[in-house]
Amino acid sequence: MSSQKAPSIAVRGVGKTYSGVTVLHDIDLDITPGEVHGLVGENGAGKSTLLKILGGAIRADAGTLSFDGEQVTVGSPRDAIAHGISLISQEGALVPALSVLDNVFLARWSHRGGLVSARSDRKRLAELLEVTGFTVDPDERVDRLPIGVQQQVEILRSLARGARVIAMDEPTAVLAEHEKDNLLALIRKLAAGGTTIILVSHFLEEVLSVADRITVLRDGALIRTGKASETSPRELVGHMVGREIDVLYPDPPEVPAGAPVILSARGLKRGLVNGVDLEVRAGEILGIAGLVGSGRTETLRLLFGADRPVEGVVEIDGVALAQHTPRAAMAAGVAMVPESRKEQGLVMVRSVAENVALSSLSGRRAGPFVKRPAEKSAVGDISKSVDIRAANPEAPIETLSGGNQQKALFAKWLLRKPKVLLIDEPTRGVDVAAKTQIHHLITGLAADGLAVVCVSSEIEELLALSHRVLVLRHGEPVGEYPRGTTPEVVIAAAFGDHSEGEES
C-alpha cells in the first residue's frame, strides 16, 4: 500500500512480568518483510502480550526490538505508528460514536489551516475502499455496524496510517465464514504488495493456509518457528499443548424419545426478527445459523428477555414467561452467554471470582450477606471444570487472556444450574484444546437434560454440536436441517437460493 518497504523486525530476549508472574520470557523472533507470520498458542500463552509490545501498547521489561537492524524504543502506539507498525487488538479500538470516516482518519484528519478537510479524507477513503474491496458507508456511525464491518474499519485505519506491518489479534474470531475468506484474501493481497502481516488466530487451518511461517508460544516461551508448508495442524497442537492430544469434537448424546419440550417460542417479532418459532426438548441442542444481520443474536436476546419482543410468546416448561426481562427468564431457569464479553458479559474492573459469582449471588447468601466460603468453593469448582487459568481469582478479570475470560463467562452461567442455556458464540477466542473441552461441556449438559440453543458463526462447530440446525434469513426461519447436513447446504440456505453477492 505504501511506497516504503516494510522493515525487517528483530525481537531479542523480550520478556514481560505482571505482579510477579512471568507472561513472556526471553522471546527471540525475526519477522521478514512482506511475510505473513502466524502466531499460535493456548489461551494465556502470551500472544496478545507480544503483539501489544510490538504495537507500543505496553512496554517489555526486558529485551530489545530492532527494525532493519536498528535498535528502537517503541514506548507508545504513536511510536509504533511512526515506525509503520499498526496493531488491531483483540478488543477493538474504534470510537463508537464517530463515523467510519472519522475513525479511519482518527487524529490524523487532513487539515487546511487548522480546519479538518473532510473532502480530501473522503477521497483517501475511496481509494482505500477500492484497494481493499470493502464496501462501507463512510458516514455511518461505527457502533451501528456489524462486528465484521467494524473490523474492516480498523484495517482501513491501519492502511490509512501507512502501516507497513499490521499485527492482527484474532481478527477472524468475530467473523462469519465468508467474511473470514474475504479477510484471508485481503491478507494475501496485502502481503503480495509488500506489507508484513502478523496474524494471531486459534483457527489453525486458517493460519496454515495463509501464513508463510508460524511461531508457537507456550506458557510465555517461544517453542518454535517453522515454515507453514512443512507443518501439520496436529503437529501445531502438539507444540501448543506440549503433548499429543485428541481434538475431535464429541457427538451430542441421543435425545431420549419422549423428552419433554422445555423451551418453546412462537411468533417472536422485534426489529430484524420477524416471526421466529422454535421448540427445544430436554437434552436437545438446537443450532441457529445465518449470516451476520440475519437475526440470530437478536432471537437469543428475545428468548432471554434482554430485549422485549413486540409480539410473540416464550414458554418454559409450557408456562409463558410473565415478563420479558432477564430476571424473569432467569427465574424460569434460562441462562444466556452473550455475544460480547466486554460489553454484555463481564464487569472488567472486578475480580474473576466476583464475575463468576455475579448471576447466582442470591443462591449463596445468609440474610443480606454473601456466604464467602460457599462462594469460594463454588467458584473454585466451576473454574476447575471449565479450566479457567488465572494466577489469582481475586485479580481483575481484565487481566485474564481473552480465552480465559470466555471460560469465566461460561462458568458464571453454569453456576446457576439452568434448565435452558442460550449460548451466543460459545468458543469465541478459545484455543483448540479448550474448545473441545467446551464442546464436551455443552454435550455433557445436554446429556443431563438441559435444553441448549447455540448460535455460532463457525458453521463446522454448529453442525458438530447441534441435533438440529435452524437457518435464519432476514429474521425469518428458512429451513431446519437434521444432524449430518453438510455445511454447503446450510450456507446455501443462509444466503438464499443464489450464494454470495447478497450478504448483510
Added chain:
Amino acid sequence: MSVDTLVKTAAPGSGNMSRLAFRMRDYGIVAALVIIVIALSLSTDTFLTTGNLVNLLDQTAVIGLLAAGATICIISGVFDLTASATLALSAIIGVQVGRATDVYVGMLAAVVVGALLGFVTGTVVVRSGVNSFVGTLATSMVYRGLAVVVTAGAIVYPMTDAAETFGMLTWPSLFGLTSATIMFVVVVAILAVVVARTTFGRRLYAVGGNAEAARLSGIRVGSIHVTAFMISGVCSALAGLILASRAGSAQSSMATGTELTAIAAAVVGGTSILGGEGAIWRAIVGALLLTLIGNGFNLLGWDTIYQQVLQGLLILFAVTMDRWLRKRTR
C-alpha cells in the same frame, strides 16, 4: 481428551517493582495520611493532645458522612450533587417537626426525609435517563429552593426549652469523643460492611462497572441506583443533624458546596470516578486528609487563606498519583 487444569500459582514476587507499585496504588493514600500525622505530631506539641484529636474527629464527621454517601453513589456509577441541599432540607424539616412534637421525633423525621429525598433523586435520575451529573444538579436546585420556601429564608430554631437536648450531638460520649463522632463511626462501619460483604454491595460494584452486564445478570440496575441515592440521602440528613445540633439552628443556605468537598474526599481516598471500584474506608481516609490540612493550618498558625490552595493541590496530586500508578501496572 484430557487437558489437565493447570492452576498457575503466582510466583513469589520478591520485592518486585510492579507488585510494589500495585501495593502503592492500594495503600499509598494511607501512607500519605500517616506521613502528615507524623509531621504534625513532630512539628507541634498541640496536635497529639486529646482535645485536638477529639476536635479533629468531630470535624471529620460531617464531611466523612457525606463522602461515604458519595462513595456509594460513585461506585454504582452515579454522582449525587444533591447531597448538601438534601442536608439542609432534611435538617430544616427535622427542626420544624421537632418544634411541633419532640426533639427525638424531629431527628427521626430528618432521617426519613433524607431517605425520601434520596428516593426522589434516584427515581428522577433513573426514570428520566439523563446523566446523573445533570439530573442531580437540577434536583439539588429544587431542594435548595424548597428549603428557602419552607423557612421563608429565615433561620429555624428548636423550641427554647428543647435547645439543650437539640445540642446532644455535640455532647461528649464514649471515650470522650463527641456523640457526633460516635454516630459517624457507627454509620460508616455499617456502610463499610454493607458495601464489602452483602449481595447488595456486590451488585453495586457490578452496576457501576458495567451496567449492561449487570442487567443481563438479572440485576435491577434502576433499584440499585435508587438505593444508592437513598443511602446518600440518609448520610446527608445525619450530617445535617450534626451541623444543626452544633449551631443550634438550621437554615436554607447550610453547607452549600459541601457535596463537591465530599466527592473530592472520596476521590482523594482513591475511589475511581469511573465507577465499579472504591471503598468506604477510602472516603474516610480522604475526609481525614482534607480535615487534617485545615487542622494543621490552625495548629501551625499558618495563614488560612492558603488552605484551599493546598487542598486543591492535594486533590490534583492524589488523582495524578492514581493515574500514574495505574499506568505503571500496565
